[in-house]
Amino acid sequence: MPSVLDVLERKSGVIVGDDVLNLFKYAREHGFAIPACNVTSSSTVVAALEAARDKKSPIIIQMSNGGAAFFAGKGVGNKSQEASIAGSIAGAHYIRSIAPIYGVPVVLHTDHCAKKLLPWLDGLLDEDEKYFKAHGEPLFSSHMVDLSEETKEENIAITKKYFERAAPMKQWLEMEIGITGGEEDGVDNTGVDNSALYTQPADILDVYNALAPVGPYFSIAAGFGNVHGVYKPGNVKLQPGLLGKHQEHVAAAISSKSDKPVFFVFHGGSGSTVGEYKEAITHGVVKVNLDTDLQYAYLSGVRDYILAKKDYIMTPVGNPDGEDKPNKKYFDPRVWVREGEKAMSARISTALDDFNATGSI
Numbered sequence: 001m002p003s004v005l006d007v008l009e010r011k012s013g014v015i016v017g018d019d020v021l022n023l024f025k026y027a028r029e030h031g032f033a034i035p036a037c038n039v040t041s042s043s044t045v046v047a048a049l050e051a052a053r054d055k056k057s058p059i060i061i062q063m064s065n066g067g068a069a070f071f072a073g074k075g076v077g078n079k080s081q082e083a084s085i086a087g088s089i090a091g092a093h094y095i096r097s098i099a100p101i102y103g104v105p106v107v108l109h110t111d112h113c114a115k116k117l118l119p120w121l122d123g124l125l126d127e128d129e130k131y132f133k134a135h136g137e138p139l140f141s142s143h144m145v146d147l148s149e150e151t152k153e154e155n156i157a158i159t160k161k162y163f164e165r166a167a168p169m170k171q172w173l174e175m176e177i178g179i180t181g182g183e184e185d186g187v188d189n190t191g192v193d194n195s196a197l198y199t200q201p202a203d204i205l206d207v208y209n210a211l212a213p214v215g216p217y218f219s220i221a222a223g224f225g226n227v228h229g230v231y232k233p234g235n236v237k238l239q240p241g242l243l244g245k246h247q248e249h250v251a252a253a254i255s256s257k258s259d260k261p262v263f264f265v266f267h268g269g270s271g272s273t274v275g276e277y278k279e280a281i282t283h284g285v286v287k288v289n290l291d292t293d294l295q296y297a298y299l300s301g302v303r304d305y306i307l308a309k310k311d312y313i314m315t316p317v318g319n320p321d322g323e324d325k326p327n328k329k330y331f332d333p334r335v336w337v338r339e340g341e342k343a344m345s346a347r348i349s350t351a352l353d354d355f356n357a358t359g360s361i
């Protein structure tokens, strides 16, 4: 059986540089995508790693700006992005420390960074460069810069500037062009005009032509009607086939040997059908973001436990089995937090199956 490990130098723990490039190339060639799980705590990190280990797949673990701040603590200020910077770095070291014992390759990533949040990314790149000096690799495998709300020209120009800083470390950069609808982490695109939700092939080619001369370590989150969060079916239709048109357009323009020269990222996937995921993957999607679905899964595990054990957690001592019976084994966080982890892990396992990633190592 071919294994993605065959193309990786580091086979377990956080991978960087050419390993990330080779992982995505392998996924694109073999028709699978890797779930990118949003994490906000050590507990959610563990849930993601466990699913990957049990399903024998690589995994992407990512922190949003708000999720990173939560790592630092909701009670500290974040005016100058200090909580998001410190939380991301703490999360990164935690993930780097425990990932190897799960025996799977892990891509360590940061999610959407809009223009007003760029000081966050600047702080992370400072840390990456420091880490690179000491260890010969950046702290994070990859970052995302998301200037999709700006003009195309500004988006591409600023993205290129960041890519020029990341590329010498062989650090991956994900960018967004066209808008993902809906609302996530404080960015509200629910009112955006429908046509803006579909990126045009010429836009993808412009991004490719600007970034490819700098290096191969980049991917594009294109809008094809995807919406953050879960909504009732509305008037925006998901059109994964557009990604195939982008690939054709770029391949023809650059006379590519490959019919899929671009790495695509699928945002706003929660609530999509398995068929929609699989179609997107045939067009070169190598990363699918999962946030909303995982939040709901985690809650459902805790919720079901609390409802089932309600009479065992109302007081420290005393339950239906007796007035003097202790309830410690019911209210220990390792019991009920664990139920959230198990439910989140199960949701990621389903995603690994849906994205054809199961058994890839």
Ligand SMILES: [Zn+2]
Pocket (backbone or CB within 6 Å): 112, 180, 184, 228, 267, 268, 289
């Ligand atoms: Zn997103």
